[in-house]
Amino acid sequence: MLFRSLVAAAALLTAAPVVAQDGAQRALPVVVIPGPSEGQLIRGAASVFAGKTNEERRDALVRLLRVYGLDPAVQTFEGGNSRTGPMAGSNVVVTLGDGPRDIVLTAHYDAVKLRDGSMSQGIVDNAGSVVAMIEAMKALKGQPTSHRLIFVLTDQEELGLIGAKAWLDAHDKSRIHAVINADVAAYGRTVMYGENNGAQSGFVLTALRSQCAEQGVNCVAFPVYPPSDDRVFSVAGVPVVSLGTQDAVGAHQMWLAFNGGEDNGLKEGFVPPVFQRIHSPEDKLSYLNGEDVARFGRFIADLTLRLDRAAP
Numbered sequence: 001m002l003f004r005s006l007v008a009a010a011a012l013l014t015a016a017p018v019v020a021q022d023g024a025q026r027a028l029p030v031v032v033i034p035g036p037s038e039g040q041l042i043r044g045a046a047s048v049f050a051g052k053t054n055e056e057r058r059d060a061l062v063r064l065l066r067v068y069g070l071d072p073a074v075q076t077f078e079g080g081n082s083r084t085g086p087m088a089g090s091n092v093v094v095t096l097g098d099g100p101r102d103i104v105l106t107a108h109y110d111a112v113k114l115r116d117g118s119m120s121q122g123i124v125d126n127a128g129s130v131v132a133m134i135e136a137m138k139a140l141k142g143q144p145t146s147h148r149l150i151f152v153l154t155d156q157e158e159l160g161l162i163g164a165k166a167w168l169d170a171h172d173k174s175r176i177h178a179v180i181n182a183d184v185a186a187y188g189r190t191v192m193y194g195e196n197n198g199a200q201s202g203f204v205l206t207a208l209r210s211q212c213a214e215q216g217v218n219c220v221a222f223p224v225y226p227p228s229d230d231r232v233f234s235v236a237g238v239p240v241v242s243l244g245t246q247d248a249v250g251a252h253q254m255w256l257a258f259n260g261g262e263d264n265g266l267k268e269g270f271v272p273p274v275f276q277r278i279h280s281p282e283d284k285l286s287y288l289n290g291e292d293v294a295r296f297g298r299f300i301a302d303l304t305l306r307l308d309r310a311a312p
């Protein structure tokens, strides 16, 4: 924002003539301050999550949303699991538009606590998806939709999808038209999605596949896709898809690891790179590609508009 203001100020200075002491009007010298690229802005947004506790991540998220003119509501719940004991959590919710039914977009903002007790920086898992969701909010704000759009940035996903459960428990699920979840999305232009969210999710997959084809996006269908907040919705019979991004090689290695069976061709003991990064001290900002995250955010916004028109 600061850089943009400087550019605007520079433009004003350029436009405004000044009256010199001799009475002649002279233009001020032109000062051109190059603004940051979209990718740099995205990376800056993601950097606010690094090296923080989950409470600090929540507060940073609320501040970030306000910077973009969005109006977040913090919804606290009683969470925790058998390991942590009772532990309060907070979902951060942004609602756009209105309508008789809802399209819900979820991404968890919490990071995992590592075995040594320190916090993961939680960039690939899952600040990248959160920032992509913010990009989607920016693209969708003010767009006419026939559904209310509810972005639920969840807490305690890493403790067992607890924030998503708390949100759904407090919500009338019959209002939900469809849910888009994003988890593990900080780099790469290959979109991965799960096909294992129940028959009720079929129309969501149809809309997604049409979009992938029309936009020429490489989308990889996973018969088995790792669980995230999406499971809370599919277990409740709600239509949902879970998305992530990676480079093409990483996406296919992950496909083979989850779906290739014993003869998947991967070397003995091979762990797809993304699984070496997340839930480790390696989940760092250096892996985040701002352009890729921005592109994924627009992809999510487009899918939302497509689902807005799609009948189950």
Ligand SMILES: [Zn+2]
Pocket: 108, 125, 126, 157, 183, 184, 228
């Ligand atoms: Zn995650």
